[in-house]
Amino acid sequence: MSNVGIVFAIGIGSYLIRLSFIGIVGNRAMPDWALVPLRFVAPAVLAALVAPAVLLHEGVLTVAPATNPRAIAALVAVLIAWKTKNVAVVITAGMVTVWALQAVF
């Protein structure tokens, strides 16, 4: 499948998800069995996106700063994001940590 096809399929699907209850299903309330899992979609998906990207180096699990500075930088970012919601501050802190570790090791 071409990348253009992928992007448009996601776009159409995302629109239909947004439209769902407003335009199609109407005013029926969402049943509990659907509502409860949806609550965990964001934390589960986002953690699943972050973890492999920062904990794996060339497919191998490593947190050693010399080979994988991203693990420690991500930890720093998590701690700062916990304290502030400022996007620019978190990005800067994470990037600076990576650059510093790359420079030291």
Add this chain to the structure above:
Amino acid sequence: MTHDPSFRRTAFNDGLRAYAPLVIAIIPFGLVFGIVAAGSDVGPWLGGATSVVIFAGAAQLATLQLIDAGAAGAVVIATALVINARHLMYSAALAPGFREFPRTARFVLPYLLTDQAFAISIVRFGQVEEPVYRRWYFTGAGLGLWVTWQISTVTGIVVGAQVPGSWSLDFAIPLMFVILLVPTIKGRPELIAAAVGAGVAVAAANAPYGLGLMIGAVSGVVAGVVALRVMR
């Protein structure tokens, strides 16, 4: 009750004003997305087009990441739609407030539905029942975010084309996800969902077709549901 244009403008401006403080979070996110898109295999044009076609930051970033990692097309689509599944909740919660909108508005405005537009509107819809006011309030908040997102994405793409690869700017992707992730950890079940999602995604990183993320995400959701049951 008749509504002159100034009534609509007031409602629109109220929505826009409620969104305004969030600009501080949207602009850096859009810039980073644009910079990442410029350096991605998807390229600046299609990468930039995702801001109009998909218009959902986390799903857009995941799409680029998965395509760059060589994931199968169907897996990329399914994963992005799982990420956007939370909009089902928003759509269900807003549906009663949209009921009296004209048909066209009920089909066009959901395109502007985002985490932020939802959060802003659901509060106001609880205070004001007037459908014309609600419609233009939502439009003001939604369109404000849309315009900010497009401008910051394009700016990021232009800037990103000048950034050398040695700056490790691809690391900004997981950093963006960290920023989105942390506020979702509202309690222990969410923490368990995130921890299991992370652990399984790492363990399944070499799964075929780029399915690792999906396997991790589904495991995390199941873990969260189970944790909630057990703790209740």
